[in-house]
Each structure stands twice: as structure tokens, then as C-alpha cells.
Amino acid sequence: MEVPESSLKELFNRSREQHGDLESLDPQSAEFKHTLQSLNNTLERCQQLIQQLSIFSTNEEIEDVSTQDIQYFTVDYSLAEVKSRAYGGDRKLSLQRSAELLEGFLARLDNYRLLAPADHHLYERYLEERSRFRVISSNNPEEKRNTKIRRFQEEKALKQKLEYLTNESHKLNVDDETLRSLYLAEIGLDVNRTFSSLDMISQELDILSQIEQSNPIPAGLPPDARAPSRSNGYTDRLDGPTTLGGLGRRGGPLLSSKGKPLQPFTLTDKRTQLQQGVFKPSHNLPTMSIDEYLEEERKRGGIIEGGNTDGEKPDVDEDNIAEVDAATMKARQWDEFVEANPKGAGNTLNRG
Numbered sequence: 001m002e003v004p005e006s007s008l009k010e011l012f013n014r015s016r017e018q019h020g021d022l023e024s025l026d027p028q029s030a031e032f033k034h035t036l037q038s039l040n041n042t043l044e045r046c047q048q049l050i051q052q053l054s055i056f057s058t059n060e061e062i063e064d065v066s067t068q069d070i071q072y073f074t075v076d077y078s079l080a081e082v083k084s085r086a087y088g089g090d091r092k093l094s095l096q097r098s099a100e101l102l103e104g105f106l107a108r109l110d111n112y113r114l115l116a117p118a119d120h121h122l123y124e125r126y127l128e129e130r131s132r133f134r135v136i137s138s139n140n141p142e143e144k145r146n147t148k149i150r151r152f153q154e155e156k157a158l159k160q161k162l163e164y165l166t167n168e169s170h171k172l173n174v175d176d177e178t179l180r181s182l183y184l185a186e187i188g189l190d191v192n193r194t195f196s197s198l199d200m201i202s203q204e205l206d207i208l209s210q211i212e213q214s215n216p217i218p219a220g221l222p223p224d225a226r227a228p229s230r231s232n233g234y235t236d237r238l239d240g241p242t243t244l245g246g247l248g249r250r251g252g253p254l255l256s257s258k259g260k261p262l263q264p265f266t267l268t269d270k271r272t273q274l275q276q277g278v279f280k281p282s283h284n285l286p287t288m289s290i291d292e293y294l295e296e297e298r299k300r301g302g303i304i305e306g307g308n309t310d311g312e313k314p315d316v317d318e319d320n321i322a323e324v325d326a327a328t329m330k331a332r333q334w335d336e337f338v339e340a341n342p343k344g345a346g347n348t349l350n351r352g
Contacts, residue, residue, distance in 0.1 A: 008049040012072065015042045019078070036082060043079040050075060062112045067176050070183040073114075076105040077190045084197065092208050095201050099130070102194050102201075109191065114184070119191055126198060131206075135199045151192065158189040 018039040025032040050056070055069050062070075080101035083094050106123050109115050115123060126133045136147045165182040168174065288296075297303050318324065 008046060008053065008055075008072070009068070011042055011046045011049070012075070015039060015046060015075075015078065018042060033088075036085060040079070040082045040086070043075055043082060046072070046075045047079060056108060056112075058111055060112070062114060065112070067180045067183070070180060071186070073105075073109065073183075073187050074190055076101045076108070077194060080105065080194075080197070084201065092205065095205055095208075099198060099201050099205075102198055103127075103130075106191070106194060109187065114187060115191065116188075119195075122195055126195070131202060133198055133202045135195050155189065155192050158185060158192060161185050162189055 018035055022032065022035050022039060025035060050072055055072055056065070080098040083098040083101065086094050103126070106115070106126075110120060110123060122135070125137070135151070136144050138144060138147070162182070162185045165178060165185055168178050169182050294303065
């Protein structure tokens with residue numbers, strides 16, 4: 001039975017190396033996809049060997065698990081992260097499989113009493129609200145802020161502890177207790193990240209469900225058989241003019257051939273669209289400028305033209321005595337009229 005044990009150790013170490021290679025690759029490259037698939041296969045084989053060898057048991061305590069085997073607790077978590085990073089197939093199925101692996105990871109740790117009290121409570125809440133799970137369930141801004149700060153500080157402390165133990169494990173004649181503490185610290189950091197992953201998976205599955213409801217798949221067709229239709233303008237492109245990612249965006253491609261964004265964009269959902277329709281101005285916004293309106297009125301004959309259109313009084317020739325006298329008489333008559341008819345004299349509606 002020594003050969004399978006050795007094989008499991010070799011596969012696990014290989015998965016660590018592949019994970020390190022993955023972080024240095026461009027996510028859009030073919031090499032990244034190839035390495036991701038290889039890592040997925042390696043971890044799945046590790047998972048199979050763990051089950052065949054019965055490495056873990058529901059009747060054991062953590063003290064019964066050997067130091068070398070403690071590190072295998074993280075296989076389910078690592079495989080779940082690989083599943084969540086995979087694209088190109090059924091995205092919804094990949095996310096559901098990732099959530100199942102993360103739940104199994106937490107269940108096994110809970111069985112060995114490796115979850116801290118706060119994490120155990122969070123795990124129980126997840127079991128009650130899987131499809132709508134959020135790490136921060138409160139709507140109180142102060143409580144949200146305090147929870148985010150607390151979780152950030154916890155992750156920072158776990159990283160510092162893990163870094164210290166990693167450096168200690170590289171020394172000569174490292175003792176068994178240091179390795180055991182190192183593996184448990186890795187598990188603690190993975191637990192902290194697991195709940196964040198479950199939160200994001202829940203949100204993405206909710207968005208995918210809303211997209212499916214707005215674009216139902218015809219009966220008898222697989223999910224990836226939705227071909228673009230010229231009759232209804234449907235397209236499966238994320239930057240299409242009728243998709244959620246393309247709403248309110250100017251024309252042109254969203255991504256370049258290398259996968260880099262060419263213009264800013266916003267992901268939205270149907271609920272956001274409805275909110276935008278509700279919280280809009282009660283009045284109708286103008287659809288044309290004042291000049292455009294006057295031009296339309298002029299075409300319809302609604303504006304009477306003629307007379308002194310420039311609004312300026314004609315200049316009087318000072319050398320022409322007759323024009324000067326006529327202008328003086330006109331101004332005097334206007335002054336007498338204004339004096340005899342004070343402003344507001346004709347308003348009889350508001351008098352008592």
C-alpha cells in the first residue's frame with residue numbers, strides 16, 4: 001500500500017507546482033487554459049485517491065490525522081477554485097460544482113472541529129441560505145464596515161502567520177509540530193477565502209438565472225446551442241447592444257482580440273433596469289432645443305413675422321427739424337399716457 005501513498009504525495013506536490021505556474025501566466029493565453037485543465041485533472045486524481053485510501057474518517061479527531069495527511073484537507077478547496085476559474089463550457093454548472101466542493105470542504109473541517117466559532121456560525125448560516133448567501137447579511141452600514149474590517153484583519157493575521165511558518169519549515173531539522181501548524185494555518189486561510197467565494201458564486205448564479213429568464217432557451221436545445229438570430233437580434237456576445245453588458249454603451253467592440261477592455265462598461269441586471277425606470281424624473285425631458293422648436297413653429301405658421309424685427313428704435317436725423325419735432329411730440333404723448341395710466345390700473349380682477 002506504500003505505492004498509492006507515494007502517488008498521492010507526488011500528485012499533491014505536482015498540483016502545488018502547477019498552481020504556481022498558473023499564477024504567472026496570462027489568463028487569455030492557450031498555455032493558461034492548458035495548465036488550468038492539467039491542474040484540474042491532477043486535483044481530481046488526488047480527490048479519488050483520498051477517497052480510495054480513506055485518508056479521512058467521520059469517527060476521527062484531528063489528533064488522529066497524521067501531519068503528512070493534514071495538507072490533503074485543502075484538495076477540495078483548491079479544486080473548487082479551479083472550477084470557478086474555468087470558462088468556455090457551462091458556466092452555471094461549473095459554479096454549482098465549485099459550491100458543492102467548498103461546502104464539502106467546510107463540512108469535513110466542521111466534522112474534525114477545525115472551524116473557529118465564528119466560522120462555524122457562518123457555515124450554519126450558509127446551509128440555511130445557500131442560494132442567497134452573503135458573508136455580510138446586515139444592511140446596517142456601521143455593522144457592514146466593522147465586519148469587513150474584522151475579516152480583513154483576520155486574513156492579514158493568517159497570512160503573516162503562514163509566512164512565518166513557511167520560512168520556519170524551510171529550515172533544517174524542522175520539527176513535526178511546526179509542519180502541523182503550517183498545514184493548519186493554510187487551512188485557516190482557505191476557510192476565510194471559502195466564504196468569500198461562496199458569496200461571489202451565489203451572486204453570479206443569481207445573475208445567470210436572471211439572464212436565462214430574460215432569454216429563455218428553446219425546448220430541446222442545449223445551453224450552448226443558442227445561435228444568433230437575425231430576426232430578433234439575439235446575440236450571445238457579452239458586449240452586444242441588447243445584452244446586459246451592452247446597455248447604455250456606445251458602439252464598437254468591448255474587448256480586443258487579446259481580451260483587453262477597449263472602453264468602460266457596466267454590468268447590470270434586470271432589477272437595476274427596473275429601478276432606473278421607476279426613479280426617473282416625473283416631468284418629460286426636452287427632446288429639442290429652443291431654436292429647433294422656433295424653427296418648427298415658423299414652418300407651421302405659428303410665428304407672425306414683420307415689423308421692426310431687430311427691436312431697435314430708428315435713428316433720428318438731428319439735422320432734420322421736422323423729424324426731431326415729431327420724435328419729441330411722440331415722446332411727450334407717451335409720457336402723458338403713462339402718467340394718466342399708472343402701472344396695474346387695468347387689473348380689476350384682484351380688487352376687493
